[in-house]
Amino acid sequence: xxxxxxxxxxxxxxxxxxxxxxxxxxxxxxxxxxxxxxxxxxxxxxxxxxxxxxxxxxxxxxxxxxxxxxxxxxxxxxxxxxxxxxxxxxxxxxxxxxxxxxxxxxxxxxxxxxxxxxxxxxxxxxxxxxxxxxxxxxxxxxxxxxxxxxxxxxxxxxxxxxxxxxxxxxxxx
Numbered sequence: 001x002x003x004x005x006x007x008x009x010x011x012x013x014x015x016x017x018x019x020x021x022x023x024x025x026x027x028x029x030x031x032x033x034x035x036x037x038x039x040x041x042x043x044x045x046x047x048x049x050x051x052x053x054x055x056x057x058x059x060x061x062x063x064x065x066x067x068x069x070x071x072x073x074x075x076x077x078x079x080x081x082x083x084x085x086x087x088x089x090x091x092x093x094x095x096x097x098x099x100x101x102x103x104x105x106x107x108x109x110x111x112x113x114x115x116x117x118x119x120x121x122x123x124x125x126x127x128x129x130x131x132x133x134x135x136x137x138x139x140x141x142x143x144x145x146x147x148x149x150x151x152x153x154x155x156x157x158x159x160x161x162x163x164x165x166x167x168x169x170x171x172x173x
Contacts, residue, residue: 006133008126008154015133015150017120022148026051026139027118031084031107034093039107041082041115042143048079048170049139050163052104053121055131055154057087057095065134065157067099072164074103078171086110086122086131128154138166146170 004015020027026049028042041049052069054062066083073081081104085092092106109115109132116122121132136158138147147166151158167173 003124004120004133004150006123006150006152006154008128010153011126013123013126013128013133013154015120016116016122016124019120019135019148019150020137020145022145024145026137026143026145028143029109029114029118030112031082031109031115032089032111033108034089034096034106036089038111044080044082044105045143046141048141048167049137050079050081050104050167051115051135051137051139052081052083052158053115053119053132053135054083054085055123055128055134056085057083057092057106061155061157062134063095063099066095066101066104068157068160070099070101070103072160073167076164076167076171077173079167080105082107084109084115084132086116134158136163138163138170140170 089108134151136149
């Protein structure tokens with residue numbers, strides 16, 4: 001099977017492989033939070049998990065998407081939002097503090113690249129090579145993927161309505 005791909009300004013870019021699909025078990029991964037602590041995605045368990053991967057919080061679309069998920073997920077119970085990128089934890093912390101991001105957690109995949117590798121979500125060619133593609137997963141409390149979206153054009157935002165509908169299904173609301 002061919003690797004998944006995205007475009008950046010209309011130019012194709014390949015991902016490491018194929019993303020996990022709805023119904024697959026969500027692979028566990030370690031990330032680094034803003035306090036430089038290593039956490040496992042499974043440590044966030046017991047609730048639904050919205051994994052939002054972005055290329056970099058230093059881009060306008062990624063910043064807007066993070067602010068939007070911070071706002072939208074604040075209105076939901078039984079769910080944890082995790083924004084992942086290859087940004088260093090220091091940069092993520094600064095961004096979150098400046099923007100008042102309090103309803104989603106930030107996680108850096110820079111140290112082990114476990115999310116990138118387990119989810120095949122990193123871009124392997126083109127100008128964004130080494131960064132994460134823009135993807136969203138909704139994972140239920142049993143670590144099963146219930147929603148997966150690979151945004152086809154990196155400069156576009158995900159479908160927030162579909163993400164929220166999936167959150168409502170997995171949280172029973």
